[in-house]
Amino acid sequence: MRKVLHRAETRGHANHGWLDSHHTFSFAGYHNPERMHFGMLRVLNDDVVGGGGGFGTHPHDNMEIVSIPLKGALEHKDSMGNSSVIRTHDVQIMSAGTGIMHSEYNHSATESVNFLQIWIYPKERNINPRYGQQNFDPKQRVNRIKTVVSPDSSGGALWINQDAYFSLATFMEGFETDYKLRDDNHGVYIFIIEGEVEVAGESLTKRDGLGVFEVSGVAIKAIKDSEILFIEVPMTS
Template sequence: MKTIYHAADSRGDANHGWLKSRHSFSFANYHNRERMGFGALRVLNDDFVIGGHGFGRHSHRDMEIISIPLSGKLAHKDNIGNEGMIETGEIQVMSAGTGITHSEMNGNNEEDMAFLQIWVIPNKMSVAPRYQQIPMGDIMQPNAFNQVLSPNADDAGVWIHQDAWFSIGEFDKGVMSSYQLKNPSNGVYVFVISGQVVIDNNVLASRDGLGIWDTESFTMDVPAAATVLVMEVPLFL
């Protein structure tokens, strides 16, 4: 098993006043030749948006875009007829395909909100734009890696145009859990949302990341209660 460790404080840093963002990979004004993504995982942004602000209308194409609110709610509106709130505990995906225009605003004028914005390079270009949003509560089981995204519309969670699987787990202190890759040729990027875990002697604290490849599985120890996002993606497109 091979790994690469990304400490939380090694990420790119952007502060626009209304938006504070940390970039695990190169994005916007942050450019690091050693951090251009992890296989098909191109962007992992940790965004904090103050009340009443957000991202105005802008366009994307040929990218799978996933949003996971961590606190508060995100107001979404796009040009293919979708409008509403994405609440904490939900996951949203857009297949930008031939082109989609949307806005993402803090859904509360008085309170700040935080969310993860993730981009995955698709395996099909110029698809019809699509939108999907689901609550994750019915999927979540304690002390387990719960699948919330896959390539298959019939599987648990949302789906995207890529052979990728995302799982989220909330783990108690002292738990040990194993993750089995769906495709052994894939890699896995582990992002610790909160708490502390240990994988292959790498101690990961809140907002640390670990890329893992050349293995069919990995085992995670949890010395402090933790919430963990696992993103399994193709390494070579």
């Protein structure tokens, strides 16, 4: 087993007033040559956007983008004609492919919105752009690892253009289980949204991240009630 540990307080940080963002990997003005990516996982940003604030229309191409609201609601518009609001327990995906323009704004004029924005390198370049959004019942992930994004739509998950799997879990204090990787060439990045868990000999708390690879599975124990995001990705293209 090999592992990469990222404590919450070691993340890059940028506060623009309307946007307070923490970067697990190098992004924008934060550059750390030792934290460029974890396999095909390129960006994991923990963004808080103030009331009325947001990202104006901007382009993306050849990247798989996953957004997971943790608190509040985010308003989305794009060049494919999609216009929607994503809320807590929703997951949104965009395959940018040959190119897409989109904007993201806080749906509330007064309350902040907190969401995770995650970028994955694509499996195939220059595909037709596509969009997906789905609500996932939080009851389905209590003491269970619920896959919400995968390479296909089996099991009701959203699908992206990469052999990657996103899963969410709510583990109650004392619960123990194993995460089984789907491929020997994959790794899993475990991000603690809330709570405290033990993974691979490490004690992880809120917003800590641990990447594990060259292993078939990893044991997890909830020390406190915890919300966890698992991102399983190929380690090489």
